[in-house]
Amino acid sequence: MVLKKDTTTPSTMSSPTIISASNEYSPLRALIIGRAAHSLFPSEPPHMIRATMPTLHHPEFRPHHPFPADIVAKADQELDNFARVMTERFGLKVYRPKEVDWAKANEGRGGYTGAMPRDGLMVVGRTVVEACFGWGCRRGEIELAYHDVLEDIMEGAQKAGESVRVCRAPKIVGADTLYDGLLDDDKPEDRKDGAKQNGTFNSQNGNQTTHWAINNTRPAFDCADFMRFGTVLIGQLSHVTNPKGVDYLRAVLPAPYTVELLNTTDDHAMHIDATILPLRHGTLIYCPSRVTEEELRRHEVFGDWDLRPLPWNPEEEEEEEEKDEGPPRYMCSKWLALNAMSVDEKTIVVEERQERFARWLEEEFGMEVVRLPFRHVNSLGGSFHCATVDLVRKEL
Template sequence: MQLNSYDDWSPLEEVIVGSADNYTTHEHELSFKLFFYDQLSSQSSFYDQQYYPVVSPPSGDTRLKGGVQSPINKRYVEELSEDVEGIAQALESLSVKVHRPMPLTEVTRVETLAWPAAVLPPLNIRDNTLILGDEIIETPPQVRSRYFETQFLKKVFQDYFQDGARWTVMPRPVMTDASFDPSYAQRSPGGPAEFIEEPQSSPYDTGFEMMIDAAQCLRLGKDLMINVSTANHALGCDWLERHLEGRFRIHRVGMTDNHIDSMVLALRPGTLLVRTPRVAEMLPEPLRKWDMIFAPEPEINAFPSYDDNDLVLTSPYIDLNVLSVDEETVLVNEACPELMRTLERHGFTTVPVRHRHRRLFGGGLHCFTLDTVRRGSAPEDYLS
């Protein structure tokens, strides 16, 4: 079937579900800490660690060393894999065709001109690929260990390309220390006492580079709402505006550090699922006219208990990260009965699925999936 997806609510016909194979560790280096700054800065077990330098060149070598490894409990990974397979099965039971990425067959590291990094499996596949109609757009990653993540999707993308899809790769950043804009972390309250004052120089420095994730984009037919909080995001948004000129309208917002799909999601035309009224105030004016369903406050007993050394990478609002199968049907974490009841009161049918360790692995149901085919022939104008 031909690639076709303009929004998050039209009837879902084909989807890619991520893979958790060989997810064994988090790597504490500059890009990881900047990306997850809001979460890491609030964890007492990491508060007193020196924030920089974590990455520094060895004697006589201009390349950057890798970061400190933080192993993940094997039981968590096994349970994660079980839950990912359950998500795929739930979608298949709803008559959705499920594609899977190539798995990470062994733990491995890669090196570029500027740095080495451990490779992450293609789990949160929403993050680095933006589907707009019949076009695949691979976005420039913000975390070094995810630099080659879309390579695991090549087989699926190749099939769509052969069926007529357009396939675009945004310019890839070099990702030296000087590539990252640390201003969001520097102006945010709290966090590590020592900020990034003197990044290590590299012969490959080019200044700030474009880095932006697809999960910073809310797709609304002919319109895209994009979160921009750093110079890296702004450059990526500039590129998208020029590339999509005449086809899509872009609305910039500045509501969070990076991703917005645990802050606001569009469930159907005219209806949004929103984290809080404060988030609603930051939406573009046309979207403020839509009906808003405010997510219930997360309940602490909805999450597993973890040790101090376990890295928690999302806010408690991660379960707002639902996946719409159509305008009436929504996949929701089974640990959130109050969220399900809230959606059902607004006329939705909820499909409960198990997803235990979403906070450890940085993603919910929306993050773990990439819808490639939704019914519909052209982008609609919902905001004029």
């Protein structure tokens, strides 16, 4: 197959060094890697936890409940090791967030973690966009943990004479209305009527309608519900991303970037980065239980791409936690192997126990797979893609 060259990335006059990324796979130069200390189970209403989290672990999601201390400590070791490998082996510039006591965040109501920056920050071209988090417990997360990183970026850009824009999330004034009509203690008749309320939205998931855990009364989106493919961002509606969030993102993105929505068939949708994984320009792996090739091809950007479903279903494999007594995956599905991070179009970082996936990438796609331990970070809600924000990727 002859592939069109990636001509969709806007060309720039000089070679930027502080902020510049328009895809998920061209050579990485600088990134943020999160920090796990003091992570708490996110405390959100039961209807949201039921919609997004593995059933087995629902009882853990209660106010002020820290993740087990040994898991957090080992997660921090894994993140530090990952940062060291990125710096020493690949010569990348790595930014780290501040350590935050999440128990004190949100005026004592508690936060979540500093380990998953992908959810809250996204670089599109030379613009950094902060998520309008749907989850109340994540409000302030970027300000508390990443303020200094954003300052460093702005200072670096100024020194380098680069023009960089940081688009911070708007502050919510007054009560947040995002769960109105959806809370468990609402009367069932209210919830039924909720479907008629202005703010409510459902979306067609194949043949079924998904009732999301948020309404559409204000913009909400997590950056991890979007991926960059040149000037086109591919995203999804989810339990944390609503149509107003997508409109907001479209409005703040610089020209000529646009957003297209993928119809995913995932009732528990929250973050697109275990549903699709682009390896390089022209090659993408996808989770066939969540999206079809036909739906991907509907997007012109994938017209001539090699689109490959993961050829086995991780949900049917033996539970790793039983097999090797690894730490519980409290917040993620078994598709988490797809949450890998590309260093460049030939090199990808994969969790060291995902050996079947690693070998498939090597044998089928000729990738160089960097295997690193990350199981304790996985416990906190994500893998290498979630735990990073790529700040500079060299243009192809």
